[in-house]
Amino acid sequence: MIYKFGKDLPNVHGSVFVAESADVIGKVELKEESSVWFNAVIRADLDKIEIGQRTNVQDGAVLHVDPGQPMHIGDDVTIGHQAMVHCKSVGDRSLIGIHAVVLEGAVVGKDCLIAANALVKSNAVIPDGSMVVGSPGKIIKQVDERMKSMIHAGALMYVQKAKDMMSTLEAQ
Numbered sequence: 001m002i003y004k005f006g007k008d009l010p011n012v013h014g015s016v017f018v019a020e021s022a023d024v025i026g027k028v029e030l031k032e033e034s035s036v037w038f039n040a041v042i043r044a045d046l047d048k049i050e051i052g053q054r055t056n057v058q059d060g061a062v063l064h065v066d067p068g069q070p071m072h073i074g075d076d077v078t079i080g081h082q083a084m085v086h087c088k089s090v091g092d093r094s095l096i097g098i099h100a101v102v103l104e105g106a107v108v109g110k111d112c113l114i115a116a117n118a119l120v121k122s123n124a125v126i127p128d129g130s131m132v133v134g135s136p137g138k139i140i141k142q143v144d145e146r147m148k149s150m151i152h153a154g155a156l157m158y159v160q161k162a163k164d165m166m167s168t169l170e171a172q
Contacts, residue, residue: 005045017162020171022057031055031075035162044071052077052092056158061085066104074110076155087120091128095151101135113143113151 002010002018005026017035018024024036026044030051036042037059042049047065052075057063060082065071071085074092079085080100087102091110096102102120109128114120119135126132130139131147143151 008044010042010044017166019165033159033162035158035165037061047071049073054155054159055079056155056162058083058158069104076152078151078155078158080116093148093152093155095154111143111148111151113147 001023002012003025008027010024010028012030013032015033016030019036019038021038022036022040024042027048028042028044031053033053034051034055036057039059040057040061042057042063044065046067048070049063049065051073054075055073055077057079058081061079063085069088071087072089074090076093077090078095080096080098082099083096084101085096086104087106090096090108093110094108094112096114097116097118099116100114100118102108103122105123106120108114108126111129112126113131115133118132118137120126120132120137129142131141131143133140
């Protein structure tokens, strides 16, 4: 569902898929061909959340912000199932893994991989191309070209999945 909060109504491009059980609340901008999957929550009741083109917010993920701390998620980003994202930004073509947590004020660069179950601490700065694993998260290596291609292909696959959902999904 798409919810107005106070005077703020989400700005959702017509090509975006939002699952019926997902909640998009307040000052949210969802750009072209992005998708918000089942039971995901994007709650921009305290500041703005901007989500770039072809970005997917998978099932059960939660995005939220603090007052005075807007969030920018880049293009071609994958936010994995049940990830908790409360950060300042995630750069283009990055992947936030299943159950990963990215805390307030953190900045994740472009072409990063935040592994499943990783914890990115408050105000951490993750440089472009970094792979982060563990809790607390540690940079273990640079993402190679093969992995960058796989991350980008995954984001594009979700664009097609979203188109399929919009054209064929039927409640019974």
